[in-house]
Amino acid sequence: MIAIIDYGLGNILAFANVYKRLNIPVTVARTPADLNGATKLILPGVGAFDHAMKLLQDAGMREPLDELVSQQKMPVLGICVGMQILASESDEGSLPGLGWIPGQVKAFRTTPGAAEMPLPHMGWNDVQPSTGHALFKGMENDARFYFLHSFYFECAQPQHAVARASYGVDFSCAVQSGNVYGVQFHPEKSHHFGMNLLKNFAEL
Numbered sequence: 001m002i003a004i005i006d007y008g009l010g011n012i013l014a015f016a017n018v019y020k021r022l023n024i025p026v027t028v029a030r031t032p033a034d035l036n037g038a039t040k041l042i043l044p045g046v047g048a049f050d051h052a053m054k055l056l057q058d059a060g061m062r063e064p065l066d067e068l069v070s071q072q073k074m075p076v077l078g079i080c081v082g083m084q085i086l087a088s089e090s091d092e093g094s095l096p097g098l099g100w101i102p103g104q105v106k107a108f109r110t111t112p113g114a115a116e117m118p119l120p121h122m123g124w125n126d127v128q129p130s131t132g133h134a135l136f137k138g139m140e141n142d143a144r145f146y147f148l149h150s151f152y153f154e155c156a157q158p159q160h161a162v163a164r165a166s167y168g169v170d171f172s173c174a175v176q177s178g179n180v181y182g183v184q185f186h187p188e189k190s191h192h193f194g195m196n197l198l199k200n201f202a203e204l
Helices: 012-021 049-058 062-071 191-202
Strands: 002-005 026-029 040-043 076-079 103-107 121-126 144-149 151-155 161-166 170-177 180-183
Touching: 002 012, 012 026, 012 191, 040 062, 040 191, 049 062, 062 076, 121 161, 144 191, 151 170
Parallel strands: 002 026, 002 040, 040 076, 076 180
Antiparallel strands: 103 151, 121 144, 161 170, 170 180
């Protein structure tokens, strides 16, 4: 059972609808008790880093998720700001992130090469996944996804960046460390590419 974490951010219904079309069992988790029976987690998010971290804490989800992900090694997929809060910290705010993948979220506007680009980075962009990565199975040569963001995840360890895109500068748009996965783009808005990625995550 895939549990979509509903802590007040992200289009929960869109993810649920994708999995319904794929005939993959899914539930929406709004409280720690709702996590019972989950085997995988999706952590969506839109908006600002600190706001997301505060809402996750206020929903009582921070500690239960730490237990499931860090101790029980349950697979989790962070999406958009849900990916950014996997990091240790962000230029966007002052609160610490979840720290499940070491790294820092940085601003395009202070990054040489990207500083002159229109912000946010919005629309479709090509994605270059690492060779043979399970999340991008069947999309090795033509992956395109929908983006909407002004910050990007810079991994502390380069091997944790498993896909890259370009917007004035090459940046990591998908990350993985062990059971923790994250994508900067919006699979729920990316048509068959996004559906394939969500299906691949379910089949990990």
